[in-house]
Amino acid sequence: MRFPIWVLATVSLAWPALAFGQATGTGTVTGRIVDTSGAVLPGVTVTLKSPEALGQFTAVTDAQGLYRVANLPPATYEARAELQGFQTAVQRVAVRVATTLSVDYTLSVGAMTETVNVSAETPIVDSERAGLSVNMNNVALTSLPISTQRRYQDVWALVPGVFVRPDQADINPSVNSRGTSENSTKLDGMDVTDPFGGGVFSVNFNYDAIQDIQIKTLGAEAEDGGRTGGFMSIVTKSGGNDVHGSAAFFVVPQKFNSSNVSGVPPNQRKDFQPDLTLGGPIEKDRVWFFGSYRRVAEDQTLNNAPVPRQRRGNLIYVKGTAQLTQGQRLAATFQWDRIIAHNGVMRSSGTGAPSATSGLSSATPQLVAPSAFGDQITGGPLTGVNYTWVMRSNLLFQFIGSWMINKPQNAEPIGTLDLTKVIQTNAAGNIAGSLTTIANEGSFGEIEVSNRSMLYLYPSFSFPVAGWASHDFKAGLELYPFLRNKQSRTITPVEFYYRPPGTTGASDILIERDTYRTNGSGASVNNYAYEHIYGGYFQDRWKPRANVSVKAGFRVDSNAIFTKDRQLVLGNAFPPGFPTVTADQEFAQTTFAPNVGIAYDLGRYGVARGTAGRYYEWLDLGGGDGTSHNPYDVLRANPRTLAPALNQSLPGAFALGVNYGQDNKKTYDNEFSAGWEKRLPSASSFNVTFVLKRTWDFQGSDDMNIIRDPATGAFLGRPFPAFDAVLRTYAPNYTFQDFRSLQFLYTKNFGQRWGMNANYWYGLHQVVRQRFNPTRDILQYLGFTPEGDTNKWQTPRHQARVSSFVRLPYDVMVSGVYSFTQGPRSDVLTGNFPLNSTAPTIVLSNGRTVADPFYTGTAGNAFPRAGRRGVDMIAADNVHLVNLRAQKAFELGAKRKVEFTADAFNVFNSDAAFGFLSADARSANFAVKTNFVQPRVGQLGIRVVF
DSSP states (O other): OOOOHHHHTTSSSSSOOOSSOOOTTOEEEEEEEEETTSOBOTTOEEEEEETTEEEEEEEEOOTTSEEEEEEEOSEEEEEEEEOTTBOEEEEEEEEOTTOEEEOOEEEOBSOTTOEEEEOOOOOOOOTTOOSEEEEEEHHHHHHOOOOTTOOGGGGGGGSTTEEOOTTBSSOOOEETTOOTTSOEEEETTEEOSOTTTOOSOSSOOOGGGEEEEEEEEEOOOGGGOSOSSOEEEEEEOOOOSSOEEEEEEEEEOGGGBOOOSTTOOOOOEEEEEEEEEEEEEEETTTEEEEEEEEEEEEEEOGGGOSSOEEEEEEEEEEEEEEEEETTEEEEEEEEEOOEEEEEEEEOSOSSSSOEEOOBOSSSGGGGBOGGGEEEEEEOOEEEEEEEEEEEETTEEEEEEEEEEEEEEEEEEESSOOOOEEEEEEOTTOOTTSOOEEEEEEEOOOEEEEEEEEEEEEEEEEEEEEEESEEEEEEEEEEEEEEEEEEEEEEEOOEEEEEOOTTOOGGGOEEEEEEEEOOSSSSSEEEEEEEEEEEEEEEEEEEEEETTEEEEEEEEEEEEEEEETTHHHHHTTTSOTTOOOOOSSEEEEEEEEEEEEEEEEEOGGGOEEEEEEEEEEOOOOSSTTSSSOOOOEEEEEESSOOSSOOEEEEEOOBOGGGOBSSOOOOOOEEEEEEEEEEEEETTTEEEEEEEEEEEEEOOOEEEESSOEEOTTTOOEEEOSSTTOOBOEEEEOOOOEEEEEEEEEEEEEEOTTSSEEEEEEEEEEEEEEEEOSOOTTTOSGGGTTOOTTTTOBOOSSOSEEEEEEEEEEEGGGEEEEEEEEEEOOOEEEOEEOSSOTTOOOOEEEOTTSOEEEOTTOTTSGGGOEETTSSTTSSEEEOOOEEEEEEEEEEEEEEETTEEEEEEEEEESTTOOOOEEEESBOBTTSTTBTOEEEEOOOOEEEEEEEEEO
16 A cells, blocks of 8 residues: 655654544644745655644655644644755644644745745634534633633633523533533543533643643534533643743632622622642653642632632642653643532532532522531542554554542531421411522531542544545544442431511421431432443544545444442332332443534635534433432421421332333434635634534433323322332433524634634524323323424523633733623413412322322422413523723743733623523512622732743
8 A cells, every 4th residue: 555755754753743643632734835836846844843742743745735744732833844945934833632724835946044934823724624613722711801710611601502501600511402411521632521410520720731622512523422512622731841830829809899689798709819830841852741730719608698608629730741752652640629618508408419509590598597508529639641652654543541539529517417497488478378488597417428430541543544535544442441429418308497477486387398218227328320331433534635524433332320239229128010120220322423524625715514413412420320319208288277287298209210111211413514614814714604403312201100090180099109200211202302503603813913702603492392291291181282382492592702802012911701691581380270289189099198290289380371382481681791801911031921910700790680580470489580690700810921
């Protein structure tokens, strides 16, 4: 087999650069070289070298004057084009992660020793990209006032197609309508996504350590992983031959806090955040080190709570990079991010895990007594390795491995473990009427230990093949030998009290008690859930023509989730013949996911793009996928009187996620996109993309322990009266989801005097009802049709964001972030009976008295007042938020400078409310605004770079 000259000539220097064969976490530079007459120049040597990347990278142009250098770590390179008899051309090129840049040269006749510096900005359009992605480098990260926390996760909020709630401090991105647990985060190639719930906050560190970030929202390739959401790839700095680093300090003084809710004083917030980075050589041109540190010290009184949430912790990231041999490179990392948040959690009910107090979601935290808050402990160690070996000119091997070791997500009371008390009342003094929570008292009432571990192994081979044009094949395995969550809960009951108006706690009347069941005896619930995932992929990046790029591939994943000792726990709990599964295995599935994409470079008319693919849901250890959410016994007074008796047992699900049957659970997307991108002057571009996504969500379940009148839906009884719902989780196809979106993106390179990222997107997300669940859907008995239950307002439809900076004279920089989010719509709800009225009951065959789970007097069983969805609705506020920064730099010489910054977040102190306390017309809280955006806050900072 013959290979092009430009492949064979890449093995001569310190770090071999494959023409194709791109390693994870790297970029590519390609281009054409001609002389001043336009004639192509074969044999030109192109060399790229950077103080930010070990070694140098080289290629030689072929007979068509084309060159290609792959496997480039993200950095700013000096790219030299040299040929005997021509002047040497030198250009600065900013290489981005997972991006291909086209850099062309025109060489003039002259001595090779003569150098011509090309001042053109680095091109921004990737002519080989088929989908949609956005890159952010360190300059953009450290220049934009995205949030006071200064986290890499905040970048999600700047990408088209990504919905983040503007009222919450923490980022939980939903990408093109998919769930917040469906995103992937890779750090230097290591999968660091939360194995329990798929969240983006499982790993935290000082983001000044980051070299480049890419977020891919469309057109994921087979190597990107098995998810249906977005893919974030982070590459950190590696050190250098010179010692360099930064030291920063940011503070939020108490006086810089405002209030945007009438009657609520400013939050009592104080932040002190020192940041450090340091990198340099251990052995020049061979071994480098880099490290970063951040101290977290944040006090914030959310919603005017009686005590502040006090977050304390240390974020450490250390990386060593070594050039082992001419073609072998090794990087090893260690990360630590333990944080303790005093007063960080509260119990809002007895029916689930504690709620974090991380946002202004409602007025609840200001009602919580100090004793009813709990502490939250998160974070721990992560170790990793990234080994790359250029085995020969046409074969690249890479191995990435990481171990997330018992990262906790724990909660515990501050003082005594005792009852949690929820106090409710109404102005009318009517205990039988609609009640509103006015206080949480007692204890936090829960000790929860959740230690999460994940072993990740990722070997891959890349090999170019010259046949019909050029192919870059890549085959690899993505293995998770174990994902593990060891969980233990010690849970006290939650009691609900009615407090007559004008009285104190001495007059409280007990109306309900929620008590967790345990897996046998004692007060603790223990669970050990674990998962195995074995995936493999094959993909091809094919260049049939110089201006056409095709990417196609597939991946196969097999995974199984287990809950240890289900047989021991459940074997004696059920009577003979009870319809359940007691085997340890919860779920198992094998999936096949193909994808294809094409990019057609039309020259001055832009680049046309298109993608198609199938993507499967990531099955994590949270939710119903593997970790138990043990049921609770609800004892409620029925009827509620001034002398009530807790005489009514309400339904709940049984322990350990009992499944009737063991069907595969395959939720998948069919995704299609078409786009066009036009190069504009000054290293900028404009992009428009249309997205069509259909999701088949097979996470349905039927209640197999219920008897109901088939005509009226009246609850008649349960075949196994000692238990409540027994759910069969399988693939019923009751609904599917459609998402259609038109997305616009303007990007201006952030590397020069000014930069900008501006996007607008319109998204229509609907859940289409095909038929009703025969045992659980109440609407089928109320005159609704499947069409009437189709929901077209799942997410706000209009969203826009603009982030930009400009460098002014005298080393002054001004930057800002603007975001617009259309307020969500909610169906106005109602029911057949007054809200919170006494529920109809039935006496089961064993004498148990239980409530009808379909009863429409409760808030959970309300239905749209209009008789169909999307007709009679209330709209929350549209949200406009503006953040601004002013920065002044002073040059200190010897590549040192100091920067002083002043930030203002929510400059105009918007008081937009993103939700309502209730959308039920029967409630006293109907259309009462809540979920206010965070008020204006100021921040000062100083940063020294050396």
